[in-house]
Amino acid sequence: MTIKLKTPISEEEIRNLKIGDTVLLSGVIVTARDQAHKLMVEEKPEFIRPYLKESVVYHCGPVVRKDENGNWQFVSAGPTTSAREEPYQSIVIGEYNVRGVIGKGGMGPKTAEGLKKYGAVYFHAVGGAGTLIANRVKRVLDVFKLEEFGTPEAFWVIEVEDFPLVVTMDAHGNSMHKEILEKSSKIAEELINKNV
Amino acid sequence: MQLKEAFLELIRRAATDLPPDVEAVLQKAYEKEDDNTPAKNVFATILENVKLARKQSTPICQDTGSLVFYIDYPEGGKERDYRQAIEWATVEATNRQYLRPNSVDPVTGKNSGNNLGVNAPYIHFHQWDRDEVRVRLLLKGGGSENVGSQYKLPHPPLNAGRDLKGVRKVVIDAVKNAQGLGCAPGTIGIGLGGGRDTSYSLSKEQFFRKIGQRNQDPELARFEEQLLEELNQLEIGPMGFGGKTTVLDVFVGKQARHPATYYVSVSYNCWAFRRKTMTIKNGEVRYDD
Numbered sequence A: 001m002t003i004k005l006k007t008p009i010s011e012e013e014i015r016n017l018k019i020g021d022t023v024l025l026s027g028v029i030v031t032a033r034d035q036a037h038k039l040m041v042e043e044k045p046e047f048i049r050p051y052l053k054e055s056v057v058y059h060c061g062p063v064v065r066k067d068e069n070g071n072w073q074f075v076s077a078g079p080t081t082s083a084r085e086e087p088y089q090s091i092v093i094g095e096y097n098v099r100g101v102i103g104k105g106g107m108g109p110k111t112a113e114g115l116k117k118y119g120a121v122y123f124h125a126v127g128g129a130g131t132l133i134a135n136r137v138k139r140v141l142d143v144f145k146l147e148e149f150g151t152p153e154a155f156w157v158i159e160v161e162d163f164p165l166v167v168t169m170d171a172h173g174n175s176m177h178k179e180i181l182e183k184s185s186k187i188a189e190e191l192i193n194k195n196v
Numbered sequence B: 001m002q003l004k005e006a007f008l009e010l011i012r013r014a015a016t017d018l019p020p021d022v023e024a025v026l027q028k029a030y031e032k033e034d035d036n037t038p039a040k041n042v043f044a045t046i047l048e049n050v051k052l053a054r055k056q057s058t059p060i061c062q063d064t065g066s067l068v069f070y071i072d073y074p075e076g077g078k079e080r081d082y083r084q085a086i087e088w089a090t091v092e093a094t095n096r097q098y099l100r101p102n103s104v105d106p107v108t109g110k111n112s113g114n115n116l117g118v119n120a121p122y123i124h125f126h127q128w129d130r131d132e133v134r135v136r137l138l139l140k141g142g143g144s145e146n147v148g149s150q151y152k153l154p155h156p157p158l159n160a161g162r163d164l165k166g167v168r169k170v171v172i173d174a175v176k177n178a179q180g181l182g183c184a185p186g187t188i189g190i191g192l193g194g195g196r197d198t199s200y201s202l203s204k205e206q207f208f209r210k211i212g213q214r215n216q217d218p219e220l221a222r223f224e225e226q227l228l229e230e231l232n233q234l235e236i237g238p239m240g241f242g243g244k245t246t247v248l249d250v251f252v253g254k255q256a257r258h259p260a261t262y263y264v265s266v267s268y269n270c271w272a273f274r275r276k277t278m279t280i281k282n283g284e285v286r287y288d289d
Helices: A011-015 A034-042 A083-096 A109-118 A130-135 A176-193 B003-016 B020-032 B038-056 B079-095 B164-178 B196-208 B218-234
Strands: A002-006 A022-031 A056-058 A063-066 A072-076 A100-103 A121-124 A137-144 A155-169 B066-073 B122-127 B133-140 B149-152 B186-192 B247-254 B263-269 B274-281 B284-288
Touching (some): A022 A100, A034 A083, A083 A100, A083 A109, A109 A121, A109 A155, A130 A137, A155 A176, A155 B038, A176 B164, B003 B274, B079 B122, B164 B186, B164 B218, B164 B263, B196 B247, B218 B247
Parallel strands (some): A002 A022, A100 A121, B066 B122, B186 B247
Antiparallel strands (some): A137 A155, B186 B263, B274 B284
């Protein structure tokens, strides 16, 4: 079954999610990658606070263009690898009252702790589905640090509609990534030890 | 068509139009998964995305990768001419959003904004005896590049020796370590022998094979089939969500090694396996996958 969610998301809604749930997310979210996370931890900027409260951070460096009226449009916008934000993520979630993180590949124990403590989940988007996800971005509301960080690293404030996601780390300490790693490692070990 | 425009079209096709052999194997993978599983949903999303990107002429994936060209040109051709045409086409493709700016200076941290930089795009030149030019282009994503690995045999932790049995062990290890991080299901390119640099290079050149195209050496062809079957038993699945397809295909290439060395390089290509070929003969340009 698919669960529909819209930002702002309450802590209760988030705590009801479990790993393996399929979600269609709508509402305002914010893209942030490496430089943005570093900034949020080191300088705690206020400009992004209203957009992140009870909302979602998206690990994404989009391809964008300006239309004939001078408005930004997303052209291709799939997730990037989340592991690079592991040192920062939990701090960002706590500082800005974030309810979810979208990315790919999952995150580590520090983030898992943060999700549990503050009431947030990790949503996995389909890596490589750049055009499809860009089509679900209805509007670009604002952009911050574009000059300084460049297109992929800027904070893009976007409104999405039915962004397809899977919950792979929930607010109860469960991680699909950990489960698959353990299972596949066991199979790999058996294969390697089999003498063929 | 001018040379530079021919290159622009090559880049556009590579970024927006997934080769049909790759799309077909993804379709098969979709059909194999059980209904209402995350794996099935992922394949459905992937296939819809591929169609949309082709129709809209927009990048399949926003990481349009690093550009790696292989050019075979006839006697009398000038490398400088090809390089200039490629640089123009790369800048123009970036302006038209077929490419994302992906060229960063490792010292200053600055993104050039147009995909040019030292060795970017990277061009392998080769002169040949034919009277036509063949240009092969690979757009290699960064996430999948990060999960590639190189082993030196023997590799005691896995009890892997200097033979195909040992190679098999380290390849299983490499794909297990990659999990879903390289945007699984990936295509695996393996280079056996050579030095550290040429070993990786050989593993990447395998990506110009079509899905299902086996090595001409029957022993390596059998080895590829065995690895394909065994790697799919890992159940890592698309995006690492679990599932029946962990890799789309496995290509192995070999070259001579020094008696003291035995390298096994494993390159991982994400499911968005973007390669295109262009042939120019008598001024006529032909595109192929």
